[in-house]
Each structure stands twice: as C-alpha cells, then as structure tokens.
Amino acid sequence: MSAPDCTLCELPTDGVDVVDDEGNEFCCPGCRDVYAALGDVDVDADAVRERRRADGEDGDDADDSDDVPADHEATFLEVDGMHCATCEAFIETVATRTEGVSAASASYVTDTVRIDHDPDGVSTDDLSEAVSGLGYSAYPRDDAFARRQADNMATARLAAGVLVGMAVMLQYIVIIYPTYFAFPFYNERTLEYLNQAMSSTSGTYFFIVIAVLTTVVLLFTGKPILRGAYVSAKTRSPNMDLLVAIAAVSAYVYSTLAVIFVESPSIYYDVTVAIIVIVTVGNSYEDAVKKRATELLSDLTAVQVDSARRLTAESDAAGEAKAGETEEVAIDDLAPGDRLLVRAGERVPVDGEAVAGDAAVDESVVTGESMPVRKTPGDEVVGGSVVADGSLTVAVGPDASSSLDRVAELVWDLQSGNHGVQKLADRLATVFVPVVLGVAIVAAAANLALGNGVTEAMLVGLTVLIVSCPCALGLATPLAVAAGIRDALERSIVIFDDTVFERIRDATTVVFDKTGTLTTGEMEVVSADVDDDLLRLAAALEERSAHPVGRAIAAARASAGGGPGDTDASPAPSAVADGGTAEAAETGGGPEATAGDDSGEPLAVEGFESHARGVSGMVDGTEIVVGHPALFDERGWTVPDAIREAVAEARDVGRVPVAVGRDGAAEGVVVVGDELREGWEETVTALDDEGVDVVVLTGDDERAATVFSEHDAVSSVFAGVPPEGKAETIERLKASGLTVMVGDGTNDAPALAAADLGIALGGGTAMAADAADVAIVDDDLGSVATVFELSRAAGRRVKGNIGWAFLYNAVAIPLAVTGLLNPLFAAVAMGASSLLVVTNSSRALLDD
Numbered sequence: 001m002s003a004p005d006c007t008l009c010e011l012p013t014d015g016v017d018v019v020d021d022e023g024n025e026f027c028c029p030g031c032r033d034v035y036a037a038l039g040d041v042d043v044d045a046d047a048v049r050e051r052r053r054a055d056g057e058d059g060d061d062a063d064d065s066d067d068v069p070a071d072h073e074a075t076f077l078e079v080d081g082m083h084c085a086t087c088e089a090f091i092e093t094v095a096t097r098t099e100g101v102s103a104a105s106a107s108y109v110t111d112t113v114r115i116d117h118d119p120d121g122v123s124t125d126d127l128s129e130a131v132s133g134l135g136y137s138a139y140p141r142d143d144a145f146a147r148r149q150a151d152n153m154a155t156a157r158l159a160a161g162v163l164v165g166m167a168v169m170l171q172y173i174v175i176i177y178p179t180y181f182a183f184p185f186y187n188e189r190t191l192e193y194l195n196q197a198m199s200s201t202s203g204t205y206f207f208i209v210i211a212v213l214t215t216v217v218l219l220f221t222g223k224p225i226l227r228g229a230y231v232s233a234k235t236r237s238p239n240m241d242l243l244v245a246i247a248a249v250s251a252y253v254y255s256t257l258a259v260i261f262v263e264s265p266s267i268y269y270d271v272t273v274a275i276i277v278i279v280t281v282g283n284s285y286e287d288a289v290k291k292r293a294t295e296l297l298s299d300l301t302a303v304q305v306d307s308a309r310r311l312t313a314e315s316d317a318a319g320e321a322k323a324g325e326t327e328e329v330a331i332d333d334l335a336p337g338d339r340l341l342v343r344a345g346e347r348v349p350v351d352g353e354a355v356a357g358d359a360a361v362d363e364s365v366v367t368g369e370s371m372p373v374r375k376t377p378g379d380e381v382v383g384g385s386v387v388a389d390g391s392l393t394v395a396v397g398p399d400a401s402s403s404l405d406r407v408a409e410l411v412w413d414l415q416s417g418n419h420g421v422q423k424l425a426d427r428l429a430t431v432f433v434p435v436v437l438g439v440a441i442v443a444a445a446a447n448l449a450l451g452n453g454v455t456e457a458m459l460v461g462l463t464v465l466i467v468s469c470p471c472a473l474g475l476a477t478p479l480a481v482a483a484g485i486r487d488a489l490e491r492s493i494v495i496f497d498d499t500v501f502e503r504i505r506d507a508t509t510v511v512f513d514k515t516g517t518l519t520t521g522e523m524e525v526v527s528a529d530v531d532d533d534l535l536r537l538a539a540a541l542e543e544r545s546a547h548p549v550g551r552a553i554a555a556a557r558a559s560a561g562g563g564p565g566d567t568d569a570s571p572a573p574s575a576v577a578d579g580g581t582a583e584a585a586e587t588g589g590g591p592e593a594t595a596g597d598d599s600g601e602p603l604a605v606e607g608f609e610s611h612a613r614g615v616s617g618m619v620d621g622t623e624i625v626v627g628h629p630a631l632f633d634e635r636g637w638t639v640p641d642a643i644r645e646a647v648a649e650a651r652d653v654g655r656v657p658v659a660v661g662r663d664g665a666a667e668g669v670v671v672v673g674d675e676l677r678e679g680w681e682e683t684v685t686a687l688d689d690e691g692v693d694v695v696v697l698t699g700d701d702e703r704a705a706t707v708f709s710e711h712d713a714v715s716s717v718f719a720g721v722p723p724e725g726k727a728e729t730i731e732r733l734k735a736s737g738l739t740v741m742v743g744d745g746t747n748d749a750p751a752l753a754a755a756d757l758g759i760a761l762g763g764g765t766a767m768a769a770d771a772a773d774v775a776i777v778d779d780d781l782g783s784v785a786t787v788f789e790l791s792r793a794a795g796r797r798v799k800g801n802i803g804w805a806f807l808y809n810a811v812a813i814p815l816a817v818t819g820l821l822n823p824l825f826a827a828v829a830m831g832a833s834s835l836l837v838v839t840n841s842s843r844a845l846l847d848d
Helices: 029-038 045-052 085-098 124-131 144-180 188-199 200-221 222-232 240-261 269-295 405-417 422-448 452-469 470-490 501-508 516-519 531-544 549-563 580-585 629-634 641-652 680-689 703-711 723-734 746-754 768-772 783-817 821-843
Strands: 073-080 101-107 112-117 137-138 306-311 326-330 339-342 352-357 358-360 371-377 386-389 392-396 493-495 509-513 517-527 592-596 602-610 614-619 622-627 656-662 666-676 693-697 716-718 738-743 757-763 774-776
Touching: 029 240, 029 716, 029 723, 073 124, 073 144, 085 101, 085 112, 085 124, 085 222, 101 392, 137 144, 144 188, 144 200, 144 269, 188 200, 200 222, 200 240, 200 269, 222 269, 240 269, 240 422, 240 452, 240 509, 269 470, 269 821, 326 768, 358 656, 371 703, 422 452, 422 746, 422 783, 452 783, 452 821, 470 493, 470 501, 470 821, 493 783, 501 509, 501 738, 501 783, 509 516, 509 723, 509 746, 516 517, 516 738, 517 549, 531 549, 531 602, 531 614, 531 622, 531 656, 531 666, 549 656, 549 666, 622 629, 629 641, 629 656, 641 656, 641 666, 641 703, 680 693, 680 783, 693 703, 693 723, 703 716, 723 738, 723 746, 738 746, 746 757, 774 783, 783 821
Parallel strands: 509 693, 509 738, 693 716, 738 757, 757 774
Antiparallel strands: 073 112, 073 137, 101 112, 306 326, 306 339, 339 392, 352 392, 358 371, 358 386, 493 774, 517 666, 592 602, 602 614, 614 622, 622 656, 656 666
C-alpha cells in the first residue's frame, strides 16, 4: 500500500514522517507549517477557476477538471490573437466542442490554452486546427516558425492598413474634400470640374475603387478588431472592439449603400479607414513595446535538457563507464533502470538513484535549497539538479521523468488557468456601447418621425456612432499601458502582461522568495576567524574544488589581494575515487597543482581529495583540512570546543561554517553564507507602510530565514517549502486578497504562475521569467516598489484619457443628435480627440 500524498501540496510522502497533531501527513516540515498557518482556507481547482472568473465571464465551457477522464492528457498550445477576457471564453468554448476534448482553460495573459483530450482520438495538430480560426492562430508552445508567422501576419496587417489607408486618404484630400470645401489652392473652374466628375459615371467608378481599398483596410487590417467584436457579441460582453467595429462598419455600410443607390453621394470611407488604422497602430505600438521588452531577457538561459549520456552494455559491473562506452540519447528514449553518466557542471536529466560516484549536487533550481547536497551510491537524485563537483552514475527512476519537467508542466497548467481581467475601457464599454447604440437609433427614429428623409435620418444616426469617440476610448488603455511599459524599460523592468498595471494596485500580500531574491543567491565569506597564513593555504587548496563553499573561500582570498591567483590547472571536480570516469578525474590537472601565494610565488598542492564533508591535501608541504568538524574527527585530528561552538552558532543562523586546520588540529573557522541583498529592508518596510502584508517563502531551512522572521515588516515566514507547496501556499494566500509573488529561480516558477501577479528578478532562469508578469533585469530589489509606482501612475493616465473621451462625448453626442454635426465634422472631431489622447500618453509616467 502506497503512502498517502501530502495534505498541502499532494506530493508523495514515501519515507517521510512529518505529521501534525490531527494526523495529517506532509512531505516536509515546510508544508506542515504552511498548513498550520493557512489550513483553514479551503482551496480547490474549481474554486480557483471560479474566483478568476469573478468578473462575470460565461461559465458554460465545460471547464470542470473533475470531469476529465483519467486516460486524457493535457496539451498546451500558444494562441496568437487573444487580447481580452472574452477571447478566453470563446477559445474555451470552441475547444470543448471538439470531439475527444473533455476540458479547456485559456489565458490571454500568457497566450496559453490547456486542452484535456483523448490522445488516441485527437492529435495536437487536430487541436491546433480546431482552435485556429476567426484570426486566432494556435500552435505548440515550442513552434518558433508558427510564432514568426504570426508576427509576420501582424506586421502585414499594419503595413497594409497604413499604405492602403494613405492611398484612400490621398484621394479624399486631393479630390473629395475640395468638393465639400472651397480649397484656396483650387480655382473655381477646377472645383466645378471635380463636382461634375463626381456626379458622372466616372465618379461612380472612382467611388468603387475607394470602396475596394477601404474593404481591404476593414477586412484585412481590421480583422482582429472585427473578430473581437464578434466574440464580444457572441459572449454577450460588449467591449471596445465592439464599439470601434460598430463605428467603422456603420460608416462603411452607409457609404456603400450611398454609392449604389444615391446620385452624387457623400461617402465616409475615410471614417472607416481612420478608425481602423488609428486603433490598429495604437495596439501595434503597445505590442511592439512589449516585444522590445522581451529582448532584454535574451541572457536568461533555459534549464531543461533534451538529451542524456547513457552507459552502454559494455560498462563494468559497478556501473562505471570506460572510454567510448557512453552514447547520447534523447530523454524520451530513456527507460527505467538505464544508467546515465553525469559529470561536473552538467544537469541530471531525470529523477533516479545514484549507483556510483560521489558528488555535491546543487538542487536549488528545483527545491530552492541554496546549499549543494553530497550524493553517494543509494541516494535519490532529482532531475534538473546540477552536479557541482565530482561525477555520478544515475540509474533512471521508474517514471523516467524529471522533477524539473513536472515543475514546467505545473507552470504551464497554472499559466493556462491564470485568466486575465477586463480592462477598464472594456468594463465601461459594457454600458457605453448599448447607450450609444440606443441614442443613435432613437435619434434616427426621431428624425424620421419629424418628417425628415431616410438619408438624413441615417446620417444623424451615423454621426452619433462616429462622434462617440471609439478611437479615443480604444486608445486610452493601450497607449497608457505602452507608456508604462516604455518607462519600465528605461528602468530595466520588463512588463510581459498589460494587465499588470490594473491588477497590482489592489495587492494585499507580497510574497518574497529568499534565495536569490532577498539574498544574492551567491555564496560569500561572511567571516574568517583564521590567521592569514592558514587562510592562504586553505584558499590554495579550495581552488582545486568546484564546491560553492570552496569557490567562495578561494574568491574571498583572491579579492582581498592575497588570493590564490592564477593557476596552471583548471579546478578539479573531485577525486578519482568518486566513482566518475577517468576523463572526469583527469580534469584535476594531475596529482600536483600550483597556486599563487602573497608574493605571487606558486604554492604546490599535492594529494587533493574531496570528501563528503570537506577537502584535504598537502599545500607547500603542510597537510591542510577544510570542512565539517566530523571530517576532522574521522581523521583523528583535534577540534577545540571553541571551534565546535562557533560552528554550531553559525549554523543556528543559517550560515555554512567550515573548520580549517593543519598538521593534526583545527585552528579556526570560516563562515560562508548567502548575503542579504542590498535594500531588502527598505523594500519590505515600504510595502508594509503601504498596508501590504509581506511574507517570506523559501525552500531553505528555517534557520536560514531567521533574520526575516525577526523583522517587524515581515508578517510571516514559511521555510522548507517545495515548489508545489509554494504554489499551494500562494493559492491559500490569494483567498484573502490579491497576492504578488517575487522570486528568481525555476523552483519559484509555479508560485510565480499561481500568484495573481508574479515578479521575477532578471538574474533568474528563463522558466521563472516565463511564469512571471514582470521581470527586473538588473536584479535591483528596489524596483519592486517602482512597479507599484508605475502601476498607480498608469492607472491615473488611463483614467485621465478615458475622462477626456467621456467629457468630449458629453459635448459632441448632443450636437450630433440635434444634427449640428455631420459625419465629416464628427470624424475631424474624433481625430482631434484621439490626437489629444496620444499626446497625453506620450508623457513620462514618473518624474525622474
């Protein structure tokens, strides 16, 4: 009988004995502590989904995860073209109507849709084809070609709109407008000729050409707008696309009917062109700014691997590889029991068990633990972790899968469920659109009732639709958001999601990861109670080690000006006896190596050995040992009580102490730790002063988080929490208000994706950035507060733009209803209003 899953995060609890007073079992003490603090919060997938749809979206899309059959698998697709909450509902509806699909969840925030389906009945290509249509384009997330195609199509739409639109407007400026106004640069005879031409058969052909060009702008360039309007109407959620489309299509239809039925017609194709092109340019500008933002993250590296070095059948019984007896294979080709060789600096491809070797393994990318863990035969090894020194032979586990891959899948799952919010303009449109339509219809009907002709009545209604300023309202949000993204870029802050500025203003809790976020994530020497000569010898020895603690000691000595300096051999991963290959052992540079002393003279390093708890060797003829007191005890060396106490005290505050000794006795202690990031106190204090609860969430031991638990601005600290537990903790915190997560590593990615809003420091991994809504490229923790400031400023800018648009409408619509404005003047007024919005949005949001 298998052990039950963790009560909090549902990870297996095999071999773990962590139980609370009520008998609940947990995978680790961290999950137990989170459950003790937040266990009264009831969280399940359906509740999360319903909470994310609290803005009134339709819920009839068969999105209940409980209805997903056990044999169905999840496929994640990227969908180009989603840009609002109504798009999500539409995509989910289309997907679930496909035969073989049991559930779907879409997010325009991340352009992702998760589709649960029968893999035997419907393929990924079938799903992509089913979702694609009406301007949406769905493709696998790793399909770079499809993404380029989508980008090229967007560029083509914009280029066609601008170029064809210019051709239309040129005809208006040169030929049509002069028939409305007596242009001073046209003489009377020219104007008379133009009027006669417009009334002739050739004029009709001319209007047809204009109509064809306008059709290209409306149907090709304006396709995303028309699609948004259709989806808006179908889901009964009026948005700005619907308002813009109504004005553009109304002017187009009126003009087309006039060309067909009216002699010497007044056509308003220019209105259609202006509306479509202005709104498209505004949206494209926002997209271009966001695309430029993502280019700042090109230095982030992906952490998943797609191949492994498998030992062949000729390997010896101990599982060690001889020269030429390994082969490169794809991860998908691995089978349980296969033996893999993983050398220093390489990532463990999949979960498994160490069967040979001795190495320090950095599991921080998955677990969040900042210190590498020594692995020997019989120990479990986590897929995605990195061998820091030495080498390992790993037997592939029963699932032939990686914990890192499971983290990635969890991130994708959370992303596809992270629904967006309705933008302010779209929320206003739910009321404004029906009102404008109602006013236009009433105005037209009133004109008919007063005995005016059908043409005049239609003109009044059309003028109301045009003058209702769809461009200004349509540009209000994207231009203000683009200004925010632009100003953020100038401060090395990358905004991935345009809803950030609306969501973050309501934040009640900000959760910080510890390692790499509140701390630098790099090991440094904090203190060294060792005489200078012994420290010089220890640093020379540690330069042979690839362990982070050893590198910190060597680097600290070098930075002080008396360090080991340049060597004639590269650092050795470990000893030959660590179970690795002959090739791995040879990288140590042979039995002897040299390092510089204070005077630049080389120090001879002989017999270097890497142990489970330290290193040893002969340096300049002196036997040196650096490591845990237990290593000294194993060798029969003397360790004074004062040194043991200093080691214990350093460990109690989350530091990593190592004893340093020579010739049979320990003489001092070097303390290494993860340094606190500059400005962390100011950041958490500023958030606390704003009434935001600050929570620290870490995979490290609770002793390493002592400094945070003792700070007045920190509300809670949860330590020793795995990635899945972090995501579950975020879900429980979200039940009490909007929650922001700040992290930097892959192990933070599920929590970043689960949070209402995620902020990743740029020194982290690509997966963390992919899961976040904001990335801080320069690792400046103080930029977290800047994001909040930009959010508030962008909110004020959006409200200012919308306020102007409505003030304009309050004056212009009554004039249109009374017939004091015709469509031409309405279009001019609309353009002036849009220009004002553009000018207002071009200003910087924050004063430097």
